[in-house]
Amino acid sequence: MKVAAFGAALIAGFGIGATEQQLAAQDLPNQIAWTAYGTGSGGYNQAVAIGGALKRVHGVDLRVLPGKNDIARQVPLRAGRVQFSATGVGASFMAQEGMFEFGARDWGPQPVRVLLASNGRGNLSIGVAADAGIETLADLRGKRVAWVVGSPALNENVGALLHFAGLTWDDVTKVEFPGFGASWDGIINNQADAAFASTSSGKAFQLEASPRGLHWPPLPHDDEAGWSRLNEAAPFFAPNMGTVGAGMSDDSPHEGAAYPYPILIAYAEQDGDVVYSMTKAMVELFPEYKDGAPGIEGWALERQILDWVVPYHDGAIRYLTEIGKWDDDLQAHNDRLIERQEVLAAAWESHLAAGIDDDEAFASAWRETRRDALESAGFNPVYR
Numbered sequence: 001m002k003v004a005a006f007g008a009a010l011i012a013g014f015g016i017g018a019t020e021q022q023l024a025a026q027d028l029p030n031q032i033a034w035t036a037y038g039t040g041s042g043g044y045n046q047a048v049a050i051g052g053a054l055k056r057v058h059g060v061d062l063r064v065l066p067g068k069n070d071i072a073r074q075v076p077l078r079a080g081r082v083q084f085s086a087t088g089v090g091a092s093f094m095a096q097e098g099m100f101e102f103g104a105r106d107w108g109p110q111p112v113r114v115l116l117a118s119n120g121r122g123n124l125s126i127g128v129a130a131d132a133g134i135e136t137l138a139d140l141r142g143k144r145v146a147w148v149v150g151s152p153a154l155n156e157n158v159g160a161l162l163h164f165a166g167l168t169w170d171d172v173t174k175v176e177f178p179g180f181g182a183s184w185d186g187i188i189n190n191q192a193d194a195a196f197a198s199t200s201s202g203k204a205f206q207l208e209a210s211p212r213g214l215h216w217p218p219l220p221h222d223d224e225a226g227w228s229r230l231n232e233a234a235p236f237f238a239p240n241m242g243t244v245g246a247g248m249s250d251d252s253p254h255e256g257a258a259y260p261y262p263i264l265i266a267y268a269e270q271d272g273d274v275v276y277s278m279t280k281a282m283v284e285l286f287p288e289y290k291d292g293a294p295g296i297e298g299w300a301l302e303r304q305i306l307d308w309v310v311p312y313h314d315g316a317i318r319y320l321t322e323i324g325k326w327d328d329d330l331q332a333h334n335d336r337l338i339e340r341q342e343v344l345a346a347a348w349e350s351h352l353a354a355g356i357d358d359d360e361a362f363a364s365a366w367r368e369t370r371r372d373a374l375e376s377a378g379f380n381p382v383y384r
Helices: 002-013 020-026 042-058 070-078 090-097 152-164 180-188 202-209 224-233 272-284 314-322 328-353 359-376
Strands: 031-036 061-066 084-087 112-117 124-129 144-148 173-177 194-198 238-242 254-258 263-267
Touching (some): 031 042, 031 070, 042 061, 070 084, 070 090, 070 263, 084 090, 090 112, 090 263, 090 328, 124 152, 124 254, 144 152, 144 180, 152 194, 152 224, 173 180, 180 194, 180 202, 263 272, 272 314, 328 359
Parallel strands (some): 031 084, 144 173, 144 194
Antiparallel strands (some): 084 263, 112 263, 124 194, 238 254
């Protein structure tokens, strides 16, 4: 209800399209709208800081609509009620793949495109109780690992990190919790030994301060076999030396993994001039907002991963090309990602045409159709 009302207000109040005169005057519409994670989240706080810079320098108002989950953030974007979304891997990579929530009948693979992303100095990993005797990820065998009910992306991330050590969920003791916070409280209360989080999560700091203590098992960057297994299961992870978060610092970094958050995305059909101008503003205004919120330093141009797993928008590519940050190899990589999206879209249309009424059978058949289509085209299905 609130999402629909906000979208209607946006359209009635100022509309989504920018006139050519507005773009010529200031390179951006007078008002821009994003969805973002919930109020108080790192993504929301960063969006607000970026909005402050846009207002001070360009006189542009950035409206930020918080959404409690991937679908809540994606609905206004798909409907054209906002131009962009500062989102996570769920509404970017998993939306592209048509998996989990996006495998539902009214969604399917989404033609999303990246502008830029924040690659911060923290990691995303499995944290463990320091008293549990877990030094490496391989030591998780037989230990109690938190499974968060209703959070498939979170649990898939744990599964992918277990793959790094050659383990699966079958090799650990799965302990179910109703939410992310409860899973970390479970470690503190000795109901579990390990759970997934950002290293800068408040819950990680709570565990660090508790009698059990906190340890982040490393993902050695020279372990080629481990990284191959991890990226087979979750190609969006990249090696990262974490220095921000509980139990780490510049002097005591964590050799681990991370993926971008937040990720600024649009749909493929979003106007290229608006995307170009938004990308340009994000880069050129960085000195204005770089100290505005925790983790916001990850938007720096030098921290961008331009050969990631979701394609970049043509408007963003135009700007990156102008400043010498795009080349033929990146374009070839991007073209292949768009081809992947086209294969997924065709598979989805074929799946819908099968006319499967039962929701459980629909979901099961889609996984098979999707896997077969991607493998036939030479792509890693990731989710089997």
